[in-house]
Amino acid sequence: MFKHKQYLALGAVTLVTVLLLSLPSRAVSHLKLGIGGLFLPFFGAVNSVRQLPVRAADMILPRGELLQEIETFQRENQRLEIQQSQAAATARENDQFRALVGWQQQQPWKLKLASVVLRDPANWWRTVQIDLGNRDGVTTNMPVLTSDGLVGRVSSVGYTRSQVVLIEDPSCRVSARVVNPAHDLGVISPGGPMENSLVDLAYLSGNANLKPGQEVVTSGEGGIFPAGIPVGQIVDSRQAEFGLYTEARVKLSADLGALDQVWVLLNPQLN
């Protein structure tokens, strides 16, 4: 049935697979980034294609509407500048109090903007690739967020790009806290393959008093994410394991299905 050539092909493919699967994780990570680098020349083309509808829409937008938008943004900018100066004064005051009490002073977040260039082609993982890497100061486990809320963490880093594992992925667990009087603590775990923007908040205490709409933020425990990053809002809750603990569904603040640009937190200060 098998000819000599077919035996060779079967043996070669099996050997390559076994070799690749038995490589140490560090070598695999480097190899993956190396092979993924072959796709680098296409990143620019993809961005151009994605920008086409936006540019087309800009071209047909009336000039009056654009001027009105600019005016709105200028007003918004002035309002934010005033708020920022107030916040800076509050931060200085907070630092002075911290110095008086002897607490560690908080540093302002150092954020870097990144574009999402690729999504995981497999349906059973939730990862994206961003256009920042080693050369930009990105390292593994740095938190990634948008202005709406938490997105995930950096899982592997190449020279010019990095892989980010989203909070919907099974390998990204986040310790989170409900913003309620009891400050209930739980762990964010994936919802399901089709449940976009919904995750589970598990291992809450059995008598947790949860209400729909309550905010969920990172707790700062776990050693990766600093405290206070918005995660989402409680949708509903249920008892699990015969009332031993409570589970809640959380609607994510960040829209993970439409990620274009994200912020990488370069100096996560942990509690």
Added chain:
Amino acid sequence: MNILQTILILAAAFLAVFGEAAFSLPRQLFGAQVDLLPALMIYAALNTNVVTVSLLAALGGLWFDALSANPLGVSILPLFAVGFPICLRRDLILRELPFAQVVLGAAASAAVPALCILLLLSGGQQPLLGWGSLWQWLVMIAGGAAATPVIYALFDWCQHALGYQPQTENSFRPDREIRRGRKLN
């Protein structure tokens, strides 16, 4: 045409993997990304040799895993497991029929992700699975089934445009020419 065909198939696999990672329209519309590698593997298994099938499995699997969170190499064996038996028994398959192409594309698109998940689970990984995965699987099967005849037509067109065509036989033979009219000495 053999080397050119192999190069074209590998280039198509490269672009297919990149397209799956760069454009997520099927994911937004149907909740799942369609994988084109099984459909390409069907074409390669039915029309090329075992070397091309092995190269497509190895390189296509590597490219796919490099852009995904899969362990590197986990997609190679499922692709090869689909392509190799079809390549061995292709004389028994009516490969020119679109219906056969659709059925083979659907079967390959069903088998490859299932084998991948099986390998991942046996390797101790925890992929994102649930009841919704069944829907995603169906979308992948339907996408692969629809893509296979399209890939066939595309590669047939390429082969027609770039390959050498067989020389057509002329029915005219000078030695059999009937000469009409009376022969004058």
